[in-house]
Amino acid sequence: MGANILVVDDEKEIADLIEVYLQNENYQVYKFYSPEEALHCIDSVKLDLAILDVMMPEIDGFTVLRKVRESLHFPVIMLTAKDEEIDKITGLTLGADDYITKPFRPLELIARVKAQLRRFTKYNQSDSEQHENILAFSGLILDKNTRKCLLNEKPLSLTPTEFSILWFLSANRGRVISSEELFHEVWGEKYFNSNNTVMVHIRHLREKMDDSAEHPKYIKTVWGVGYMIEK
Amino acid sequence: MGANILVVDDEKEIADLIEVYLQNENYQVYKFYSPEEALHCIDSVKLDLAILDVMMPEIDGFTVLRKVRESLHFPVIMLTAKDEEIDKITGLTLGADDYITKPFRPLELIARVKAQLRRFTKYNQSDSEQHENILAFSGLILDKNTRKCLLNEKPLSLTPTEFSILWFLSANRGRVISSEELFHEVWGEKYFNSNNTVMVHIRHLREKMDDSAEHPKYIKTVWGVGYMIEK
DNA sequence: CTCATTTCTTAAGGTTTTGTTAAGCTTTTT
DNA sequence: AAAAAGCTTAACAAAACCTTAAGAAATGAG
Known part of the structure; x- marks a missing residue:
């Protein structure tokens, strides 16, 4: 524990x-x-x-x-x-x-x-701890240890920020995450509304995941609220 | 018996x-x-x-x-x-x-x-402990007792710092280690970002191991995160 | 203790990768 | 239809990393 x-x-x-x-x-x-x-x-x-x-x-x-x-x-x-x-x-x-x-x-x-x-x-991470660093669902596998990502058995090469975003959305899937919360989580700074950085990263993620805003398979847009990955 | x-x-x-x-x-x-x-x-x-x-x-x-x-x-x-x-x-x-x-x-x-x-x-315990001081994988053998290193049957002459770095990366392989963590582990001090000493040692290690940043066989660069030896 | 050798650190310049911004566009809401 | 929210794109800026070399520090031999 x-x-x-x-x-x-x-x-x-x-x-x-x-x-x-x-x-x-x-x-x-x-x-x-x-x-x-x-x-x-x-x-x-x-x-x-x-x-x-x-x-x-x-x-x-x-x-x-x-x-x-x-x-x-x-x-x-x-x-x-x-x-x-x-x-x-x-x-x-x-x-x-x-x-x-x-x-x-x-x-x-x-x-x-x-x-x-x-x-x-001093001892290696316990199995349970190690498993906390791995998320897997809907053909997606995220490994926080190696920071690797696999989509339908094929490796996705994500940038550090992209990985952080996808990890957070995945770890909280079923819950809508506002851009503000996402920004705060990944960047740890105050959110500025004029900043569309999160949006651009989401866009890149969707592209790499062969996902789209119109018919999202993974990252869904919730209008006026934020983004979510369905549970 | x-x-x-x-x-x-x-x-x-x-x-x-x-x-x-x-x-x-x-x-x-x-x-x-x-x-x-x-x-x-x-x-x-x-x-x-x-x-x-x-x-x-x-x-x-x-x-x-x-x-x-x-x-x-x-x-x-x-x-x-x-x-x-x-x-x-x-x-x-x-x-x-x-x-x-x-x-x-x-x-x-x-x-x-x-x-x-x-x-x-007789000294089962201490002996198994002694073997904790030996790492071997992928043609690499590290002996913490003698601080000697062998790569594909040929001895590698590593400096103390180099050995420490390689040992830590090896002991934690499969996990990305940040420069900061590496520095903290090997030098036991606070990491200053202006300090590229870890990077230089990694470079020397790679050279001795006939490894390269572009096509790493051992020490892999994980952008924005750190270095890792694959498990 | 001094000198020679090895090892470590620093710094500068270059390369690659990643992040941010801004502008124009589309969709949704009011 | 206008406003608000989101999307897309590409160019630029910044960060992270690599390489090299030279000087500083530590180590070891004589």
Whole structure:
């Protein structure tokens, strides 16, 4: 089952955001808005990884890190503001296994989390975990490990962005995904309405998949809402 | 109760000689005069040890060794002619647990066999652990203990960094590894995007492995994601 | 310790691949 | 019919990657 992950950040929106993304990956999240609360949790739950914000009032993430290091040993990822001075960052993140500067792309954080867990457990991905990286339906096979795509036994050569889009639509098929959500997922940035980038990528995908907007076999347009792959 | 031992040598007299001595010690001997036949045996019998001649027509003992290392983990003793060049020997015997030069005294071979079996059964755990330090696939053999590398029976002289990179890619083959993850793994530091050092090492590796970016036999570039060795 | 050798990193220039923009077009909705 | 949303296309911009070489750093021998 999913690993236990501690998340501590006084910026509630960020902590919540991280929680959502981690839960989406089936991790068990222990979220706290203050280090004090977090310190209790460390003792009572068997954690597998921690994500800590560096700067927090009173006790900072660094204190939590130290506490963690005094007793238990599991990977720690630190979050730092982008405008911190470089040497300060290197100091603060000393002893952490990795760090990410805010603002960050949620998917990047997830990738780092997985990398750390992989490194820590040292063993290869379990079968169930490996299978989470493979989607197959309606003649389409997507492999997140190799980032390969097969359509009716024939390989489709997708660009990184195309793969990300198709993966997300596939993983959420049966649900309409707005361009905005898609953009947010793949690019991790704010969506600008003047931007028809998503549309162009969808177009390219359809072309490669021998799909069409008029009679979609895979990616269906839902007017005024977004795109969907039927379940 | 005797262990199952595979013997492969195209010099029949020698194979027969070995067989006699081993049977005299109550070992169950599976003797073959050609590697082809032997390859079948490997799959169908649970072997405890193998004695392989290095030089054999068509498929050589090395191919058998590779096959063995790809799947099962048990001690392998290689036989080499005395007049082989020294560096060739060290290269050829890489990945083997022991080697003996011909001509040899039968009792010495028996002694070695016993030593290997003792080591393997007595320190089963540590031994299988030791074999976790050997990777073999597609003509490539990597030994983390000696940090030596063999490509199609020929030794590759890799620098420490190169070996680390190749090892990590090999240990995770079938999965795309980003430059970032690679850097983190090998250097253990934060990755800076302005840094193309990973790329240069990949380039050197490819050159030594007679591999190319355009038509990769081993290290494949996955655009926008990273590098991968196919499984 | 010094010198020679090996190994690593950096930087620059070039190539290929991928992403974005914008404009004109079509379909759907009001 | 007009407006809004979506489609298509192609040119341009940007990102990612490759190659090479030279200097820096580390290593090892004497």
